[in-house]
Amino acid sequence: xxxxxxxxxxxxxxxxxxxxxxxxxxxxxxxxxxxxxxxxxxxxxxxxxxxxxxxxxxxxxxxxxxxxxxxxxxxxxxxxxxxxxxxxxxxxxxxxxxxxxxxxxxxxxxxxxxxxx
Amino acid sequence: xxxxxxxxxxxxxxxxxxxxxxxxxxxxxxxxxxxxxxxxxxxxxxxxxxxxxxxxxxxxxxxxxxxxxxxxxxxxxxxxxxxxxxxxxxxxxxxxxxxxxxxxxxxxxxxxxxx
Numbered sequence: 001x002x003x004x005x006x007x008x009x010x011x012x013x014x015x016x017x018x019x020x021x022x023x024x025x026x027x028x029x030x031x032x033x034x035x036x037x038x039x040x041x042x043x044x045x046x047x048x049x050x051x052x053x054x055x056x057x058x059x060x061x062x063x064x065x066x067x068x069x070x071x072x073x074x075x076x077x078x079x080x081x082x083x084x085x086x087x088x089x090x091x092x093x094x095x096x097x098x099x100x101x102x103x104x105x106x107x108x109x110x111x112x113x114x115x116x117x
Numbered sequence: 118x119x120x121x122x123x124x125x126x127x128x129x130x131x132x133x134x135x136x137x138x139x140x141x142x143x144x145x146x147x148x149x150x151x152x153x154x155x156x157x158x159x160x161x162x163x164x165x166x167x168x169x170x171x172x173x174x175x176x177x178x179x180x181x182x183x184x185x186x187x188x189x190x191x192x193x194x195x196x197x198x199x200x201x202x203x204x205x206x207x208x209x210x211x212x213x214x215x216x217x218x219x220x221x222x223x224x225x226x227x228x229x230x231x232x
Contacts (some may be wrong), residue, residue, distance in 0.1 A: 034220075036223075041225075042225055042226075043121070043207055043223035043224050043225045043226050044207065044209075044223040045223070046220055046221075046222070049220060090160065092160075103148060103150060103165050103172070103173060103211065103213075103219070103221075104150070104162045104165065104173050104175070105150070105152070105160075105162060105209075105221060106162070107152075107159060107160035107161075108159075109159045110159060110160075
Protein backbone atom coordinates (compact mmCIF):
# COMPACT_ATOMS: atom_id res chain seq x y z
CA UNK A 1 0.00 0.00 0.00
CA UNK A 2 1.06 3.57 -0.58
CA UNK A 3 0.78 6.61 1.67
CA UNK A 4 1.71 10.27 1.41
CA UNK A 5 2.72 12.66 4.17
CA UNK A 6 2.80 16.40 3.72
CA UNK A 7 4.89 17.61 6.59
CA UNK A 8 3.44 21.11 6.95
CA UNK A 9 -0.27 21.88 7.15
CA UNK A 10 0.34 25.62 6.70
CA UNK A 11 3.24 27.56 5.25
CA UNK A 12 3.18 31.36 5.60
CA UNK A 13 5.62 33.26 3.41
CA UNK A 14 6.13 36.83 2.25
CA UNK A 15 5.64 37.80 -1.37
CA UNK A 16 8.76 37.33 -3.56
CA UNK A 17 10.35 34.96 -1.02
CA UNK A 18 11.24 31.37 -1.95
CA UNK A 19 9.11 28.50 -0.69
CA UNK A 20 9.39 24.74 -0.29
CA UNK A 21 6.41 22.48 0.39
CA UNK A 22 7.48 19.08 1.67
CA UNK A 23 6.10 15.70 0.63
CA UNK A 24 7.23 12.23 1.65
CA UNK A 25 5.74 9.00 0.46
CA UNK A 26 5.77 5.38 1.50
CA UNK A 27 5.49 2.52 -0.95
CA UNK A 28 6.79 -1.01 -1.41
CA UNK A 29 6.71 -0.52 -5.18
CA UNK A 30 7.73 2.30 -7.48
CA UNK A 31 5.19 5.08 -7.82
CA UNK A 32 4.36 8.02 -9.96
CA UNK A 33 4.18 11.38 -8.18
CA UNK A 34 2.06 14.46 -8.69
CA UNK A 35 1.49 17.90 -7.24
CA UNK A 36 -1.93 19.52 -7.57
CA UNK A 37 -3.11 22.98 -6.52
CA UNK A 38 -6.59 23.88 -5.35
CA UNK A 39 -7.78 27.49 -5.30
CA UNK A 40 -10.80 28.38 -3.15
CA UNK A 41 -14.06 26.91 -4.40
CA UNK A 42 -12.36 25.18 -7.30
CA UNK A 43 -11.25 21.71 -8.30
CA UNK A 44 -7.67 20.47 -8.49
CA UNK A 45 -5.23 21.70 -11.13
CA UNK A 46 -2.14 19.70 -12.03
CA UNK A 47 1.10 21.57 -11.31
CA UNK A 48 3.60 18.89 -12.31
CA UNK A 49 4.25 15.17 -12.36
CA UNK A 50 7.13 12.72 -12.13
CA UNK A 51 6.83 9.47 -14.06
CA UNK A 52 10.46 8.67 -14.88
CA UNK A 53 13.63 10.25 -16.17
CA UNK A 54 15.14 13.44 -14.80
CA UNK A 55 14.52 13.79 -11.09
CA UNK A 56 14.01 17.56 -11.40
CA UNK A 57 10.59 18.28 -12.81
CA UNK A 58 9.38 21.68 -13.92
CA UNK A 59 5.73 22.59 -13.87
CA UNK A 60 3.39 25.48 -14.47
CA UNK A 61 3.50 28.88 -12.77
CA UNK A 62 7.24 28.61 -12.05
CA UNK A 63 6.99 25.60 -9.73
CA UNK A 64 9.44 22.71 -9.76
CA UNK A 65 9.89 19.55 -7.72
CA UNK A 66 12.70 17.11 -7.14
CA UNK A 67 12.21 13.38 -6.80
CA UNK A 68 14.56 11.79 -4.26
CA UNK A 69 14.20 8.03 -4.25
CA UNK A 70 16.56 7.39 -1.33
CA UNK A 71 14.66 9.82 0.88
CA UNK A 72 11.28 8.96 -0.65
CA UNK A 73 10.54 12.64 -1.07
CA UNK A 74 9.05 14.88 -3.73
CA UNK A 75 9.33 18.44 -2.42
CA UNK A 76 7.77 21.33 -4.32
CA UNK A 77 9.68 24.60 -4.69
CA UNK A 78 9.26 28.05 -6.15
CA UNK A 79 12.05 30.66 -6.07
CA UNK A 80 9.74 33.67 -5.74
CA UNK A 81 6.07 33.48 -4.78
CA UNK A 82 3.23 35.81 -5.63
CA UNK A 83 0.05 36.67 -3.79
CA UNK A 84 -1.82 34.67 -6.43
CA UNK A 85 0.00 31.49 -5.30
CA UNK A 86 -2.08 31.46 -2.13
CA UNK A 87 -3.90 28.14 -2.30
CA UNK A 88 -3.88 24.59 -1.01
CA UNK A 89 -1.32 22.21 -2.48
CA UNK A 90 -1.66 18.44 -2.61
CA UNK A 91 0.98 15.82 -3.21
CA UNK A 92 -0.29 12.52 -4.65
CA UNK A 93 1.03 9.13 -5.72
CA UNK A 94 -0.27 6.35 -7.91
CA UNK A 95 1.15 2.92 -8.68
CA UNK A 96 2.64 2.41 -12.14
CA UNK A 97 0.80 0.61 -14.96
CA UNK A 98 0.26 -3.06 -14.33
CA UNK A 99 -0.73 -2.57 -10.70
CA UNK A 100 -4.28 -3.34 -9.68
CA UNK A 101 -4.57 0.19 -8.30
CA UNK A 102 -3.31 2.05 -11.32
CA UNK A 103 -5.24 5.28 -11.70
CA UNK A 104 -6.11 5.54 -8.02
CA UNK A 105 -4.52 8.71 -6.71
CA UNK A 106 -3.53 8.67 -3.04
CA UNK A 107 -3.29 12.18 -1.66
CA UNK A 108 -1.50 13.81 1.24
CA UNK A 109 -3.46 15.97 3.67
CA UNK A 110 -2.57 19.16 1.86
CA UNK A 111 -0.47 22.23 2.64
CA UNK A 112 -2.00 25.69 2.73
CA UNK A 113 0.38 28.24 1.27
CA UNK A 114 -0.34 31.74 2.59
CA UNK A 115 1.52 34.45 0.72
CA UNK A 116 1.61 37.76 2.59
CA UNK A 117 2.28 41.17 1.02
CA UNK B 118 -11.36 21.74 -25.50
CA UNK B 119 -13.88 21.94 -22.67
CA UNK B 120 -12.78 20.74 -19.25
CA UNK B 121 -14.46 18.33 -16.88
CA UNK B 122 -17.92 19.53 -15.91
CA UNK B 123 -19.88 18.53 -12.85
CA UNK B 124 -23.51 19.18 -12.06
CA UNK B 125 -24.93 20.43 -9.88
CA UNK B 126 -22.28 22.59 -8.25
CA UNK B 127 -24.14 22.84 -4.95
CA UNK B 128 -26.68 20.56 -3.36
CA UNK B 129 -28.49 20.52 -0.03
CA UNK B 130 -30.19 17.33 1.14
CA UNK B 131 -31.55 15.96 4.40
CA UNK B 132 -30.55 12.79 6.19
CA UNK B 133 -32.03 9.64 4.70
CA UNK B 134 -32.45 11.07 1.23
CA UNK B 135 -30.50 9.93 -1.79
CA UNK B 136 -28.55 12.03 -4.28
CA UNK B 137 -27.15 11.67 -7.79
CA UNK B 138 -24.16 13.66 -9.01
CA UNK B 139 -23.14 13.93 -12.64
CA UNK B 140 -19.78 14.25 -14.35
CA UNK B 141 -18.98 14.88 -18.01
CA UNK B 142 -15.34 14.10 -18.86
CA UNK B 143 -13.09 15.86 -21.31
CA UNK B 144 -13.93 14.84 -24.86
CA UNK B 145 -12.02 11.68 -25.78
CA UNK B 146 -11.39 10.66 -22.17
CA UNK B 147 -12.69 7.22 -21.30
CA UNK B 148 -11.79 6.95 -17.62
CA UNK B 149 -13.66 8.75 -14.86
CA UNK B 150 -12.66 8.69 -11.19
CA UNK B 151 -14.54 10.07 -8.19
CA UNK B 152 -13.06 11.46 -4.99
CA UNK B 153 -14.55 12.72 -1.73
CA UNK B 154 -12.93 15.72 -0.04
CA UNK B 155 -13.65 16.56 3.60
CA UNK B 156 -11.74 18.68 6.12
CA UNK B 157 -11.20 15.70 8.40
CA UNK B 158 -10.35 12.90 5.96
CA UNK B 159 -8.92 14.92 3.09
CA UNK B 160 -9.14 13.56 -0.45
CA UNK B 161 -10.24 9.95 -0.67
CA UNK B 162 -10.73 7.79 -3.74
CA UNK B 163 -14.25 6.48 -4.27
CA UNK B 164 -14.14 4.57 -7.54
CA UNK B 165 -12.98 4.59 -11.15
CA UNK B 166 -14.94 3.71 -14.26
CA UNK B 167 -13.59 2.80 -17.67
CA UNK B 168 -15.66 1.72 -20.66
CA UNK B 169 -18.79 1.48 -18.50
CA UNK B 170 -17.09 -0.89 -16.03
CA UNK B 171 -15.94 -0.20 -12.51
CA UNK B 172 -12.20 -0.80 -12.64
CA UNK B 173 -11.20 0.23 -9.14
CA UNK B 174 -12.95 0.89 -5.85
CA UNK B 175 -12.03 2.65 -2.62
CA UNK B 176 -13.05 1.84 0.94
CA UNK B 177 -16.52 3.30 1.08
CA UNK B 178 -19.79 1.64 2.14
CA UNK B 179 -22.19 0.23 -0.42
CA UNK B 180 -24.37 3.33 -0.10
CA UNK B 181 -21.92 4.91 -2.54
CA UNK B 182 -22.32 3.66 -6.08
CA UNK B 183 -21.63 4.85 -9.57
CA UNK B 184 -22.02 4.09 -13.20
CA UNK B 185 -20.67 5.17 -16.54
CA UNK B 186 -22.54 5.55 -19.79
CA UNK B 187 -21.44 4.72 -23.32
CA UNK B 188 -20.50 8.37 -23.93
CA UNK B 189 -18.16 8.18 -20.87
CA UNK B 190 -20.36 10.45 -18.75
CA UNK B 191 -20.55 9.21 -15.20
CA UNK B 192 -22.92 9.49 -12.28
CA UNK B 193 -22.43 8.69 -8.66
CA UNK B 194 -25.24 7.97 -6.25
CA UNK B 195 -25.33 8.13 -2.49
CA UNK B 196 -28.31 6.52 -0.81
CA UNK B 197 -29.56 7.01 2.75
CA UNK B 198 -27.53 10.15 3.27
CA UNK B 199 -25.75 10.72 6.58
CA UNK B 200 -24.44 13.96 8.04
CA UNK B 201 -20.90 12.70 7.45
CA UNK B 202 -21.51 12.55 3.71
CA UNK B 203 -21.30 16.34 3.56
CA UNK B 204 -18.29 16.94 1.36
CA UNK B 205 -16.92 18.21 -1.91
CA UNK B 206 -17.22 15.44 -4.49
CA UNK B 207 -14.64 15.70 -7.23
CA UNK B 208 -14.67 13.97 -10.56
CA UNK B 209 -11.53 13.46 -12.64
CA UNK B 210 -11.16 12.22 -16.17
CA UNK B 211 -8.23 10.73 -18.05
CA UNK B 212 -7.60 9.11 -21.39
CA UNK B 213 -7.62 5.65 -19.84
CA UNK B 214 -4.88 4.24 -22.02
CA UNK B 215 -4.14 0.61 -21.26
CA UNK B 216 -0.78 0.04 -19.62
CA UNK B 217 -0.09 3.75 -19.08
CA UNK B 218 -0.57 6.07 -16.15
CA UNK B 219 -2.68 8.95 -17.34
CA UNK B 220 -2.87 12.41 -15.92
CA UNK B 221 -6.18 12.98 -14.17
CA UNK B 222 -7.95 16.28 -14.86
CA UNK B 223 -10.38 17.43 -12.22
CA UNK B 224 -13.72 19.17 -12.41
CA UNK B 225 -14.82 21.99 -10.08
CA UNK B 226 -16.65 19.59 -7.78
CA UNK B 227 -20.14 19.30 -6.33
CA UNK B 228 -20.55 20.65 -2.80
CA UNK B 229 -23.02 18.39 -0.98
CA UNK B 230 -24.46 19.51 2.34
CA UNK B 231 -26.52 17.05 4.36
CA UNK B 232 -28.78 18.57 7.03
